[in-house]
Amino acid sequence: MAGASSFRVVVATLFLTGIAAARQHVSFPTEDGGLVYADLYGKGERGVVLAHGGQFNKESWEKQARALETAGFRVLAIDFRGYGQSRGPGQADPLSAPLRWDVLAAVRHLRRTGARTVAVVGASMGGAAAADASIEAQPGEIDRLVLLAAWTDGPAGKMKGRKLFIVARDDASGDGELRLPHIRANFAQAEGPKKLIVVDGSAHAQFLFATDQAERVMREILNFLSEL
DSSP states (O other), X not given: OHHHHHXXXXXXXXXXXXXXXXXXXXXXXXXXXXXXXXXXXXXXXXXEEEEOOTTOOGGGGHHHXXXXXXXXXXXXXXXXTTSTTOBOTTTTSGGGSOTHHHHHHHHHHHHHTTOSEEEEEEETHHHHHXXXXXXXXXXXXXXXXXXXXXXXXXXXXXXXXXXXXXXXXXXXXXTSOBSHXXXXXXXXXXXXXXXXXXXXXXXXXGGGGGSTTHHHHHHHHHHHHHOO
């Protein structure tokens, strides 16, 4: 137990202080003619794709990417088409663009470059893209899926891999509609293994990392990605 406690302290310290870590800038094509730019952290055979929300970009994941790298993961934080240098069909309106192809391109890049397992962590817009990508993916391409305040409007029962849903209890859209009922509906339809975590507060998706729930959310993600 002491070892596990020490591990949590180290991860929390890295997460909160943002200790510098090396990263590479990479790019790769999508199946629909786009080009995705991304930041790559770490090495190893366990890959993680980080898919940002509509108000964020690949750099917004830096602290989380570093914590994952420290835990032994190879992490690819992508810019969706229409963000940074990334481009592709529909980039003028990313919210309606086929962003699943950006996620799948990242997953396949990690696979081509040595990852034996790949998980996707997606927030809000990026979470919906991750969920849609898992529906589109071939069996075994996406091993685990973490959705931060996100769901798919597609057939949730066809999402592949183990699934972790995380949402703040009072997270609501601009018109005041709570997101939790949509997420509970997706969770009910999804095949297992699966887990739903509802945290306190109203912060949406990546904004959770700026609240007092940040350490818990990161710990839950790390535990989920690391469990056998």
